[in-house]
Each structure stands twice: as structure tokens, then as C-alpha cells.
Amino acid sequence: MKYVLEYNSERENLKIPEYGRHIQKLVNHCRELPTKEERNKMAQAIIEVMGNLQPHLRDVPDFKHKLWDQLFIIANFDLDVDSPCEVISKEQIESKPEKLPYPKTASKYRFYGNNIQTMIDKANEWEESESKEALKYVIANHMKKCFLNWNKDTVDDTVIFNHLFELSNGKIDMRDADITLSESSVLYKKKPNNNGKNKDHRNGKNRKRR
Numbered sequence: 001m002k003y004v005l006e007y008n009s010e011r012e013n014l015k016i017p018e019y020g021r022h023i024q025k026l027v028n029h030c031r032e033l034p035t036k037e038e039r040n041k042m043a044q045a046i047i048e049v050m051g052n053l054q055p056h057l058r059d060v061p062d063f064k065h066k067l068w069d070q071l072f073i074i075a076n077f078d079l080d081v082d083s084p085c086e087v088i089s090k091e092q093i094e095s096k097p098e099k100l101p102y103p104k105t106a107s108k109y110r111f112y113g114n115n116i117q118t119m120i121d122k123a124n125e126w127e128e129s130e131s132k133e134a135l136k137y138v139i140a141n142h143m144k145k146c147f148l149n150w151n152k153d154t155v156d157d158t159v160i161f162n163h164l165f166e167l168s169n170g171k172i173d174m175r176d177a178d179i180t181l182s183e184s185s186v187l188y189k190k191k192p193n194n195n196g197k198n199k200d201h202r203n204g205k206n207r208k209r210r
Helices: 017-032 036-053 055-059 063-074 090-094 114-125 130-150 157-167 195-203
Strands: none
Touching: 017 036, 017 063, 036 055, 036 063, 055 063, 114 130, 114 157, 130 157
């Protein structure tokens, strides 16, 4: 008795590895059947086996439609059978998605982030009102906080107002307004140091008595 050994280097690449090589061989055999009636019958049987191998797909909408798409993908879209649903084409599979545009940066002051520019643009769309004045104050305070996160030193409110005037294209001018932003010590608070607490744990001060 002779055994014919197959090596992976000599086998064709699996179109969908999740279904294994046996399904791919069944699909290849289905393609070679002489009559369309035989191919339709075998294709239906293959679909049933594929559904049993992927039971989690039963919760996916259009479960059968997805299986038929995968069947034609395994057959490299060279399978003459009657599908009960419209099957995806090879062009749709191979088409590349459109390139995503790069996000816009907040001018040269990158330490403010992109959200600041979005807030400024939105404030420019508002009509003059108390709500807009409050929004401008919130934006300026947040800009000051971002500046302190980037530069741990203090910053004068005039610097923030000048940057805000520039980023808003001159539409938000708080340079001559009698407004004082929050103190740097309030906006930039250091995180508490837990070294002492950890030290107490190591020394056993917080251990429970047995």
C-alpha cells in the first residue's frame, strides 16, 4: 500500500483558513461537477456544513447571505451555481477604502490640542450673548490649563488672550476686557504623593491583628 503525503509548501493557499482545507477541497470538487444540478445540490450541502462549523454566525443578520459570500470567496468567484441571494463580487472584495484625511492641528500652538480649535470655531458661530461670553471664558481657562500642562511654570493671562485672539482669527478679543482667569495653582494641581502611605504598609502599621 502506498501513501501519498502532502506538504503545506505544495498545497494551495486557503482562501478562508477558518473553514480548513477539507471545505476548500469540497468547493474545488463542486466546481468540477459536470451539471449545474449536481453543483447546486453540492453547494447547498457545503453551505450546511459551513454553518455548522461557524455556529456563532447564526446571530449575525443575513446569516445565509454571509455563508454564500464566503463560499464564492473560497471558490475564487469561479463557481457556476444558483445562489438564493445576491453574492458579493470580486471587485468589491479587492476594492481599497478611501484614504482618511489627517486631523487638523491647532495652528502652531499644538499644546492646546485639536479640541480647543473646535471649541473656538463653535464659539465663533454663536451670536453675542451671555452664553457666548461664558463659553469664551471657559475656553480661555482651558487654554491656560493646557499651557500649564505643557509648561509647568506660571503664565500671564495676557499670553492666553493673545493666543485666543490669533486662533479665532481676531473674532474673539479678550485682550482689553476686565477679566481674570483662574489662578495657576487652581488649574494645575499636583497629584498627592502616596509614598508615605506605602511606607506605612511596608512597616506593618496597617496590618490586622491576628
